[in-house]
Amino acid sequence: MAKDEMPQSDFRDAILRHLTYTLGKDPDHAQLSDWRLALSHAVRDRIVDRWMASTRATYRADAKRVYYLSMEFLIGRLLQDNIVNLRLAEAAQAAIESFGLANSDLLLDEPDAALGNGGLGRLAACFMESLATLGCPAYGYGIRYEHGLFRQSFAEGRQVEAPEDWLDHPFVWQFERPEARFTLGFGGRVATRDGRAVWEPENFVQAEAYDTPVIGWRGAWANTLRLWAGRAVDPFDLDRFNAGDFTAAAEAEALARTISRVLYPEDSTEAGKRLRLTQEYFFSAASIRDILRRFEAEHADLRLLPRKVAIQMNDTHPAVAAPELLRILHDERGLPFDEALAITRGCVNYTNHTLLPEALESWDEGLFSDLLPRHLQIIDRIDAADAKAHPDRRNAARDHGKVRMGELSFILSNRVNGVSALHTGLMKTTVFADQHRIWPDRIVNETNGVTPRRWLLGCNPRLADLITRSIGDGWIGDLEQLQALEPHAADAGWLQDFAAVKAANKADLCDWTTREHGVMLNPDALFDVQIKRIHEYKRQHLNILEAVALWQEMRETPSADWTARVKIFGGKAAPGYFFAKDIIRLINDVAAVINADAATNEKLQVVYLPNYNVTLAERLIPAADLSEQISTAGKEASGTGNMKFALNGAPTIGTLDGANVEIRERVGAENFFLFGLTAEEAEARRAVPDHAARAVAGDPRLTGAIEAIRSGTFSPGEPDRYANIVENLTRADYFLVASDFADYWRAQREVDFAYASRSDWTRMAALNVARSGWFSSDRTIRGYMQDIWNAQSLLGQA
Numbered sequence: 001m002a003k004d005e006m007p008q009s010d011f012r013d014a015i016l017r018h019l020t021y022t023l024g025k026d027p028d029h030a031q032l033s034d035w036r037l038a039l040s041h042a043v044r045d046r047i048v049d050r051w052m053a054s055t056r057a058t059y060r061a062d063a064k065r066v067y068y069l070s071m072e073f074l075i076g077r078l079l080q081d082n083i084v085n086l087r088l089a090e091a092a093q094a095a096i097e098s099f100g101l102a103n104s105d106l107l108l109d110e111p112d113a114a115l116g117n118g119g120l121g122r123l124a125a126c127f128m129e130s131l132a133t134l135g136c137p138a139y140g141y142g143i144r145y146e147h148g149l150f151r152q153s154f155a156e157g158r159q160v161e162a163p164e165d166w167l168d169h170p171f172v173w174q175f176e177r178p179e180a181r182f183t184l185g186f187g188g189r190v191a192t193r194d195g196r197a198v199w200e201p202e203n204f205v206q207a208e209a210y211d212t213p214v215i216g217w218r219g220a221w222a223n224t225l226r227l228w229a230g231r232a233v234d235p236f237d238l239d240r241f242n243a244g245d246f247t248a249a250a251e252a253e254a255l256a257r258t259i260s261r262v263l264y265p266e267d268s269t270e271a272g273k274r275l276r277l278t279q280e281y282f283f284s285a286a287s288i289r290d291i292l293r294r295f296e297a298e299h300a301d302l303r304l305l306p307r308k309v310a311i312q313m314n315d316t317h318p319a320v321a322a323p324e325l326l327r328i329l330h331d332e333r334g335l336p337f338d339e340a341l342a343i344t345r346g347c348v349n350y351t352n353h354t355l356l357p358e359a360l361e362s363w364d365e366g367l368f369s370d371l372l373p374r375h376l377q378i379i380d381r382i383d384a385a386d387a388k389a390h391p392d393r394r395n396a397a398r399d400h401g402k403v404r405m406g407e408l409s410f411i412l413s414n415r416v417n418g419v420s421a422l423h424t425g426l427m428k429t430t431v432f433a434d435q436h437r438i439w440p441d442r443i444v445n446e447t448n449g450v451t452p453r454r455w456l457l458g459c460n461p462r463l464a465d466l467i468t469r470s471i472g473d474g475w476i477g478d479l480e481q482l483q484a485l486e487p488h489a490a491d492a493g494w495l496q497d498f499a500a501v502k503a504a505n506k507a508d509l510c511d512w513t514t515r516e517h518g519v520m521l522n523p524d525a526l527f528d529v530q531i532k533r534i535h536e537y538k539r540q541h542l543n544i545l546e547a548v549a550l551w552q553e554m555r556e557t558p559s560a561d562w563t564a565r566v567k568i569f570g571g572k573a574a575p576g577y578f579f580a581k582d583i584i585r586l587i588n589d590v591a592a593v594i595n596a597d598a599a600t601n602e603k604l605q606v607v608y609l610p611n612y613n614v615t616l617a618e619r620l621i622p623a624a625d626l627s628e629q630i631s632t633a634g635k636e637a638s639g640t641g642n643m644k645f646a647l648n649g650a651p652t653i654g655t656l657d658g659a660n661v662e663i664r665e666r667v668g669a670e671n672f673f674l675f676g677l678t679a680e681e682a683e684a685r686r687a688v689p690d691h692a693a694r695a696v697a698g699d700p701r702l703t704g705a706i707e708a709i710r711s712g713t714f715s716p717g718e719p720d721r722y723a724n725i726v727e728n729l730t731r732a733d734y735f736l737v738a739s740d741f742a743d744y745w746r747a748q749r750e751v752d753f754a755y756a757s758r759s760d761w762t763r764m765a766a767l768n769v770a771r772s773g774w775f776s777s778d779r780t781i782r783g784y785m786q787d788i789w790n791a792q793s794l795l796g797q798a
């Protein structure tokens, strides 16, 4: 373990001081949450020192700053992360225990800030941590949602959504910045004055900043995550109040707050609503003003912008940032249009995170011009210029009554990147083929990564300890050093230690599921885990069909030497995504029947853990034996969960999709359970008439599993509960569940076989760890700094 940097007695004093003077609590009467807040304040003090030093160093160096604009930052809990990065773990634990409290109780008391839906938001959080670790001066910009992603529970197997309320508790990590406010306009009209366009908005709201420092590994650098909250320009109408209309008096404030009230619970599906576009413009425009304010405080010449500012648009949600910057440069600062366009393009970059057509944002031009009339004119002007320069161009930003945000982002960006090698390649041949032909240098690849501080050191202390004892602690800041574990993976004694770590993590998980959910798991079974958003392309239904087929086969041949398995699911479905909600219910129904079957339940259990979030991921991943990454090839842009599992010693069963491809290349084909059609084959298969019916008819196991569902085995008295799923699987099956089933079954039996030979399995798991170093988000961010931002590290200068 890395050594703490601070004497324990100082730290203890700091906690007591905050408990008394910041929180006003007598230690004799303090509650767990008071202690947690006091500890957080003591930790925060250390961060603030580093934060200010980093900001000063950035000004001193006149360095280029990176601005990461993202609708989501799925940060989860921050206390442990901050303690780990400041290397205060031992001091904190000793101090907490000296007060008679349990370390883990305190850490888990913190609410999990769910300001994101899934991988895209979690990636943004990992990037913020890596940017700080690498000493790259950067700001994250997003929205301070009052309600993050909904809380999920199950009622009779069905998903029930409840609002999430992380801000009901004091959030120690943020600093309110009432002085950093911008007034933003919406709607209205565009007038012409002296031959120039002037936007005269009709409605106004204010964006108020809240800053959270993000500290990197060893506390060497800290950046800022700045989240915007909606406020009314005139929050209170005294005249209306005095006239007795109390509700109307506060109406403006209620409306303005709506903007930052809820995170859209959509994931890779279109949420084409006025509020969503309002949110997008709200945080993008506030961020652009803040960026320009900071730039203009130091520089007089706007032409320097591309040398001092790199803006990364995390997907198209912040895409209006680009025309907004252009508008301000041209309309408000008076630069010629072409120059404003060139400067904008010099600053802005765009990451594409999905090729799913329904997830590529587009807005009705009516709605768009209603909210942002001047921006639509600017988009038209860019389109017209492009059409002139490239007469054979086919994809305009405004087309068939829609404003298409992917096209817009591409046109206005310096670099456009995909998130895995396969995905980037597909971008070039599918959605952006036309643009790629015109601008062949614009698309680059930056394969995703995950921060090893949270996703190994923090969440899996036993494995982290074993690694550090074996190869030193350099891996924490330089994950490729994990390669040095390779020789250990040939040492039987070391492999035993490695296996003991996994067994202890599994035992912890079993204790927890028993305590929290009343579910007893067989700790000797293979823990087979699929945790992610529920989506047809991610194919949780393929997994549960395999469970049904396996259960049927176990019942038929109970004497066979079955490898015991626990199938664990976790994940939320978008509230309006009914097919995904059917899948959740099916899994729960199947679980109830299988778990109650005394003939098989020592060998097969199915568990769906509710309310999957970052904290649950941190609990499950270290205890997993097998990582399910089974999306239809060509549909998962990258995945990042896949990397976390491999890094924590869970080999993958997966398709050649997203970053699975690169994981397999690195860990070795023999340490990865591959199955399924390739992206190309999948495309071809869809063109085969009746491919679904044929695949089902050709596979008795699949037929049997579907028949059990159809006949009501899992929904007694209501056989058509899953008619929709059955119909889909046997007829349309766009996501090729039926076509991939037989090969998935085969690969799962290979898994069974491999797990039965435990020392070989352990070796495979250890090699997954040793060869996953490349999937650090530090490597990804270095790539962005070099290929996209041209940004420098200031490490050592703060």
Ligand code: GL2
Pocket (backbone or CB within 6 Å): 117, 118, 119, 120, 121, 123, 267, 268, 353, 354, 359, 419, 448, 636, 637, 638, 639, 640, 658
């Ligand atoms: C996603 C992709 O689906 C996922 O494959 C990828 O790993 C992440 C991060 O790049 O982005 N795109 C998307 O819209 N969401 C994702 O998780 N929500």
